[in-house]
Amino acid sequence: xADIPLHRRIYEQLRKHISEGLYIEGSLLPSExxxxxxxxxxxxxxxxxxDRLAVEGFITRQQxxxxxxxxxxxxxxxxxxxxTTLAIGSEKLDTKTIVKxxxxxxxxxxxxxxxELEKEVGCIYFERLRLVNGKPVFFDITMIPxxxxxxxxxxxxxxxxxxxxxREQYNIEVKGGEQKIMAVNANKTIxxxxxxxxxxxxIQLDRKIITSKPGFCFYSQVFCNAQEYxxxxxx
Amino acid sequence: xADIPLHRRIYEQLRKHISEGLYIEGSLLPSExxxxxxxxxxxxxxxxxxDRLAVEGFITRQQxxxxxxxxxxxxxxxxxxxxTTLAIGSEKLDTKTIVKxxxxxxxxxxxxxxxELEKEVGCIYFERLRLVNGKPVFFDITMIPxxxxxxxxxxxxxxxxxxxxxREQYNIEVKGGEQKIMAVNANKTIxxxxxxxxxxxxIQLDRKIITSKPGFCFYSQVFCNAQEYxxxxxx
DNA sequence: ACACTTTACTTGTATATACAAGTTGTTCAG
DNA sequence: CTGAACAACTTGTATATACAAGTAAAGTGT
Numbered sequence: 001x002a003d004i005p006l007h008r009r010i011y012e013q014l015r016k017h018i019s020e021g022l023y024i025e026g027s028l029l030p031s032e033x034x035x036x037x038x039x040x041x042x043x044x045x046x047x048x049x050x051d052r053l054a055v056e057g058f059i060t061r062q063q064x065x066x067x068x069x070x071x072x073x074x075x076x077x078x079x080x081x082x083x084t085t086l087a088i089g090s091e092k093l094d095t096k097t098i099v100k101x102x103x104x105x106x107x108x109x110x111x112x113x114x115x116e117l118e119k120e121v122g123c124i125y126f127e128r129l130r131l132v133n134g135k136p137v138f139f140d141i142t143m144i145p146x147x148x149x150x151x152x153x154x155x156x157x158x159x160x161x162x163x164x165x166x167r168e169q170y171n172i173e174v175k176g177g178e179q180k181i182m183a184v185n186a187n188k189t190i191x192x193x194x195x196x197x198x199x200x201x202x203i204q205l206d207r208k209i210i211t212s213k214p215g216f217c218f219y220s221q222v223f224c225n226a227q228e229y230x231x232x233x234x235x
Numbered sequence: 236x237a238d239i240p241l242h243r244r245i246y247e248q249l250r251k252h253i254s255e256g257l258y259i260e261g262s263l264l265p266s267e268x269x270x271x272x273x274x275x276x277x278x279x280x281x282x283x284x285x286d287r288l289a290v291e292g293f294i295t296r297q298q299x300x301x302x303x304x305x306x307x308x309x310x311x312x313x314x315x316x317x318x319t320t321l322a323i324g325s326e327k328l329d330t331k332t333i334v335k336x337x338x339x340x341x342x343x344x345x346x347x348x349x350x351e352l353e354k355e356v357g358c359i360y361f362e363r364l365r366l367v368n369g370k371p372v373f374f375d376i377t378m379i380p381x382x383x384x385x386x387x388x389x390x391x392x393x394x395x396x397x398x399x400x401x402r403e404q405y406n407i408e409v410k411g412g413e414q415k416i417m418a419v420n421a422n423k424t425i426x427x428x429x430x431x432x433x434x435x436x437x438i439q440l441d442r443k444i445i446t447s448k449p450g451f452c453f454y455s456q457v458f459c460n461a462q463e464y465x466x467x468x469x470x
Numbered sequence: 471a472c473a474c475t476t477t478a479c480t481t482g483t484a485t486a487t488a489c490a491a492g493t494t495g496t497t498c499a500g
Numbered sequence: 501c502t503g504a505a506c507a508a509c510t511t512g513t514a515t516a517t518a519c520a521a522g523t524a525a526a527g528t529g530t
Contacts, residue, residue, distance in 0.1 A: 005483060031510060042485050044279070055290070057413060063511045064492030178292060181466040183418040183436035183459075201418035201436035230415040240513060266480060277515050298481045299522030
């Protein structure tokens, strides 16, 4: 078996099935006991997977009735742990690299402070424009500490999905993060990318992303053209 | 005992203690086993409380070491389940009623659709301005279906904390919800309340809030002066 | 003094079990 | 036919237990 915990594998499989429409919106998921048999697990394990699906808005649960499928969250689930690629779905998402990955020095990561080690090693910097159904919706700047990422810059000129890339090439899993959300007026650069009028409001997200590699975080600043796509979240 | 589950009571007590600074930021929480003794509970119960604290960013956990106190989330944790009052802390938060609760008819609740029943009964409508440290930061419009809330309008001319009021007067607990997040330019009303220039960007949240009472949801639209206070969340 | 092992902690995962509480359909008396 | 009671489900809560895996400090041998 993989070393990915059982409850996480079950969560991911169920989420995939819901996203793909295998379970119809509004219908009921198999009961917890049925899922136990299906996955050879016990209820607490199944419930841990369902808890997470509920937190992320894929299902709601009703005592006495069952787990009601709500489908993949509408709008953009970018506020959750998933990266942009997963939140939007790669078939709808195009990525255009504005600034290719390069080594830079840094003293701060947007509104987040850095450790001394992070400052010393510098960062890998790149900018991407993300298009949903052909329309530019996200512009994101990413800064990754230049630690133990051999051949990152030379190997990756285009990065369609950072989360997948880190997992596949470096075995680094994203665990979570924190973010600040602001409303700002689009600057010239953003106006150009999103084709907006001056003073158009956009959402700015400053994110610190925590990984499975202890002490290894990376940072991104995302501007969202939230006139077309509202960000969406559950709580 | 109250009918509030044990894991929830433990969660709330720990959160309170962390918020109040009883546990110092960066230090370790008592170990899970110690918490078991303290609260006369077993580890799965304690862990359920800690899971939630971790999701909401009050603690992080490290295997082999312990639960590290991160303190109350900086900025405004309004994206989580807590109401504004709890997210900000009532000592800092003032509430000014702009439109007192009154019965209105409705066909939609902001961007959310209503059921036929909800449309028929109409809603209780009110507007409030929330001031943090004396400065206006939130303007919220609330719409509550007029179902089984006797004497709501006559009894509550001022509503400093809606979540508390529903719990105390009607035994209704907030379970969660969903929200859409947008960036918009402040309209005249908002400009006045927040004392902003024309075209200043603000964050707009459309929220549907789900309660412990089956089928009973309420809705609010919140405008945030996010120039002063960034919204904050973990994922 | 240094490096290695051991030991005693910590959290992470998973099972097995029990009962409470809410929903829904069926059965049965009137 | 109607309505109340019941049975068979569902999820919610909680206990008790076991072992795995990571951390850190104490002990050990060189």
